[in-house]
Amino acid sequence: MRSRIATRPAARAAAHRDARILIVGQAPGARVHASGIPWNDASGKRLREWLDVDTDIFYDASRFAIVPMAFCYPGRGASGDTAPRPECAELWLDRLLAELPAIRLTLLVGQYAQRQFLGGARKATLTDTVQAWREFGPDVVPLPHPSPRNQGWFKHHPWFETDVLPELRRRVSRQLAA
Numbered sequence: 001m002r003s004r005i006a007t008r009p010a011a012r013a014a015a016h017r018d019a020r021i022l023i024v025g026q027a028p029g030a031r032v033h034a035s036g037i038p039w040n041d042a043s044g045k046r047l048r049e050w051l052d053v054d055t056d057i058f059y060d061a062s063r064f065a066i067v068p069m070a071f072c073y074p075g076r077g078a079s080g081d082t083a084p085r086p087e088c089a090e091l092w093l094d095r096l097l098a099e100l101p102a103i104r105l106t107l108l109v110g111q112y113a114q115r116q117f118l119g120g121a122r123k124a125t126l127t128d129t130v131q132a133w134r135e136f137g138p139d140v141v142p143l144p145h146p147s148p149r150n151q152g153w154f155k156h157h158p159w160f161e162t163d164v165l166p167e168l169r170r171r172v173s174r175q176l177a178a
Helices: 030-036 042-051 088-095 111-121 127-130 148-156 161-178
Strands: 022-023 064-068 107-111 140-143
Touching: 022 161, 042 148, 042 161, 064 088, 064 140, 088 107, 088 148, 107 161, 111 127, 111 140, 127 161, 140 161
Parallel strands: 022 064, 022 107, 107 140
Antiparallel strands: none
16 A cells, blocks of 8 residues: 655744754654644654753744755554655755754754764664764754654664763853753
């Protein structure tokens, strides 16, 4: 059975020219696709906890630019949602990013964003890339997807919570205070 693919964008990017923090995610899941609000699900709740920000700050487009690799729900696959459709990023991403001159911190959530932004600097696996977060400098942080489906990953990689999250929170706090 073929997965259903949306024919119109449902989840919008939320971005303002003054935003200092860019969050690049995958593509909206079914709930986000239906609501049109990025990160309006359990993954978004966890992401906001990681960043130590409340909903009002998170959705303030002058602080956080929220951009997906694709703007429509890509459909269901065998082990979750299918990959974002590549033509979406090819069509919109560079044009959108050109309108965000104030970005000082980029958070790459999941392997698709990491592949697009890190290119050859990306490691062999998402785990290796996230574990090498220090290599990407103070302005880029690769993150796993905060999905509840990744509970096993979080359990097997406690260094993420003890090493990455405190520094992520410091970097976010510094940009929000600037």
